[in-house]
Amino acid sequence: MTNTDLLKQLKEAKSLFDQTDDREIRELASEEIVRLKRELDESEEENQRNAILEIRAGSGGDEAELFAAELLRMYSQYAEKSGWKIEVVEESRSSLGGVKSIVALVRGQNAYSKLRFEGGVHRVQRVPKTEKSGRIHTSAASVAVLPEAREVDVHLNQADLRIDVYHSSGAGGQSVNTTDSAVRITHIPTGIVIACQDERSQLKNKEKALAVLRSKLWEAKRAEQEQVTGDSRRAMIKTGDRSDKIRTYNFPQSRVTDHRINKSWHNIDQIMDGAIERMVESLQEANLQLE
Numbered sequence: 001m002t003n004t005d006l007l008k009q010l011k012e013a014k015s016l017f018d019q020t021d022d023r024e025i026r027e028l029a030s031e032e033i034v035r036l037k038r039e040l041d042e043s044e045e046e047n048q049r050n051a052i053l054e055i056r057a058g059s060g061g062d063e064a065e066l067f068a069a070e071l072l073r074m075y076s077q078y079a080e081k082s083g084w085k086i087e088v089v090e091e092s093r094s095s096l097g098g099v100k101s102i103v104a105l106v107r108g109q110n111a112y113s114k115l116r117f118e119g120g121v122h123r124v125q126r127v128p129k130t131e132k133s134g135r136i137h138t139s140a141a142s143v144a145v146l147p148e149a150r151e152v153d154v155h156l157n158q159a160d161l162r163i164d165v166y167h168s169s170g171a172g173g174q175s176v177n178t179t180d181s182a183v184r185i186t187h188i189p190t191g192i193v194i195a196c197q198d199e200r201s202q203l204k205n206k207e208k209a210l211a212v213l214r215s216k217l218w219e220a221k222r223a224e225q226e227q228v229t230g231d232s233r234r235a236m237i238k239t240g241d242r243s244d245k246i247r248t249y250n251f252p253q254s255r256v257t258d259h260r261i262n263k264s265w266h267n268i269d270q271i272m273d274g275a276i277e278r279m280v281e282s283l284q285e286a287n288l289q290l291e
Helices: 003-019 023-047 061-082 111-118 202-229 268-272 277-290
Strands: 051-057 085-093 099-107 120-126 137-147 161-166 182-187 192-196 245-250 255-258 263-265
Touching: 003 023, 051 061, 051 111, 051 202, 061 085, 061 099, 061 111, 061 120, 061 137, 061 268, 085 192, 085 202, 099 111, 099 202, 111 137, 111 277, 137 202, 182 202, 192 202, 245 268, 255 268, 255 277, 263 277
Parallel strands: 120 245
Antiparallel strands: 051 099, 051 137, 085 099, 120 137, 161 182, 182 192, 245 255, 255 263
16 A cells, blocks of 8 residues: 555545544544554555565577676666665675675665665566677576564574575685575575575674565565555555566667657667666656556
8 A cells, every 4th residue: 555545545544533412433443543543654664674686687698697797786886876885795706707696685764765766577678799790699697685674573483594694705606705695595485596696794683684584584574464464555656566577778779668658758868877867767656646
C-alpha cells in the first residue's frame, strides 16, 4: 500500500472518529488511526534505509559482463556524488575485467529511496570492442535493489544457519589471505547462500553476509504477504522483477530510454559516469503520479 493510500485512509478514519458519537465506532476508528500511523512511519523509515544492490550479467557473454561492470561503475559514481559508501559483499569477475555478479551494501541517507526503481533488466545496444565487422550487439544485465533489513525486521535462528569460513581468493583463485577470513552463510530452510570475502576481518565479512541474508528473507516474506493480502500493486513503475526490461542504453545514438515512463536522455557518456539524478527524479515523480 502506497503512502498516498495510507494518508487517504488515515484522513477518512480521523473524519469518522470526529463525526460519530457511537462509542464502538469511535474505538474502531481510533484503532485504525493508530495502525495507519504506524504503517506510515514504517514506510517513511524504509525509504531512508541503506540499500542492497545486486548486479548480474545476463545474455550477451563477455559484452554483458563488461556492461555489468559499467553499471557498477555508474552506481558507484552516483553513490560518491551522493555522499554514500559502497561496500562489496560478494563478487565474481571475468578475465576481461567484467562483472559476472556482484552484491554490495550501499550505505547513506535515502540510498534505498533513490535506487529502488533501478531493479529490472538493463539492456545495452552498441558495437563491442571485440566486434571486427562493426555490427551492433544487444546484451543485458539485471539489477536488484532491496532495503537493508535489520535484526528487528528478521529474526535469524542460529539453528537454521550453516556458517563456513575459508581463505579469500582473488582473480584466478589465488589466495589473497593467509587466514580463514572469508565467510559463507547458508540459510538451510530456504537454501539461500551468501558469501563475503571483501574484508580481511572474518567478523566484518560475517556481518555483511548476515545483512544481505536478512534483506533477502525480509523481501521474500513481504512479497508472500502481499500476494496473500492482494496489496501488491503491479504498476509498471513499481516493478522490481528482473524479468522486466526497464531501460535501454543505445550507445550509437547516445540515448538512454526508460521504458516504464517512455522517456529518453541523450547524454549517455555523462550517465555512465554517474549522472543519473535526472533519471532518478523522473522515476520518483512518475511514481507519485501513479499513487
